[in-house]
Amino acid sequence: MGRSISFNKEHALDKAMYLFWEKGYDATYISDLIEKMGISRSTLYDSFGDKDELYKLVLEHYKNYGHRKRNLLFSGINTKASLKSFFYQHIEKCYSDDIPKSCIITNSSLLIGHIDPSIEEILLNDFNELEKVFKQVIEKGKNNGEISQEANPELVAYSLLSLNHSINLMSKYKKEKNLAYNLVDKTIADL
């Protein structure tokens, strides 16, 4: 009974995500959000809570979004090829004009220490998760004999995480895409 929901929640979250991603938490205004999400002010507050709540939902939404790329890490013919395809796609996305630069987690770094602790926790968790996945990949590669037995999975994971975030930042600063490719190639070759 009653009127049914007439907007797509996922679609609206998607729009909100791009806004927060591009402009950051502070510079994303409710007025921008309702415009891009295509809903009214009241609907936003009724359906998503306040700005903080919406931001949490967006971070959750972003997580799902990021998992698609992450799956590349286990889909290649071997460990190094998987890593390469992951990083190549990362570079292409970072240098694409269709989506915002960098990643929403990296962009949120300034919020740490100044935002609601429950949001900070989400940020820290998301940040650490990719590192864990890298570690798994390296351990799998060691078991397969594709990666040197001397490699320290924790350190390598850290170094890959570092590479990942560098690409984010470098793309913001408009550094040549080519250099990113070279660094990825070299890093993976040295594993």
Next chain:
Amino acid sequence: MGRSISFNKEHALDKAMYLFWEKGYDATYISDLIEKMGISRSTLYDSFGDKDELYKLVLEHYKNYGHRKRNLLFSGINTKASLKSFFYQHIEKCYSDDIPKSCIITNSSLLIGHIDPSIEEILLNDFNELEKVFKQVIEKGKNNGEISQEANPELVAYSLLSLNHSINLMSKYKKEKNLAYNLVDKTIADL
């Protein structure tokens, strides 16, 4: 003639720098600034212009501040030792509780595309400058025979820049300091 200035301009800029550095441009409010700088609202506007102008002065101030560390790159007994002392100090500063995390330029990267173009230009220049210095260091190391002739100075400089900014971000996200040291050691050893 007239009343003389009763506050130290450099000291005030220093306080402003820490604030912008820690909170970022948007989240640094004039009210915070006048409190920390120890001057009144009108004095701030009279002496430093508006927020944008003050931010430019702060970036300039930060530049001088950063040069002290940069000199380490040319002060060691050899190229690799110099690089090590530079990065070691960088890590220590990033993990110190006395100064804000990361660096003001990295933090400001979020503003790119949304701020006054003249400020954006300063940011891009500052960012590129460190890369140039790294390149010089590598070229010098090649001439000295300390670094392999096959090394591509441009790529190595990019990779060191990348390392530098990773440390910034990793410290924000509270990653273990130890991993940063290990990555620095490995990166420099592989040169």
Next chain:
DNA sequence: GTTTTTCTGGACTCATCGTTCCGAAACCTT
């Protein structure tokens, strides 16, 4: 058609932002 729920639009409150302004105090010069 009636009821129930969703959604809209706009007006509203409250807080806080950046900025301006002005009178008074402090200082230098003569």
Next chain:
DNA sequence: AAGGTTTCGGAACGATGAGTCCAGAAAAAC
């Protein structure tokens, strides 16, 4: 001491942000 100049503090202004509220339109269920 007097006059001119600059600093300084606080009040005030205008803009804009987040969030609330409500009357009514729209859409679905009964």
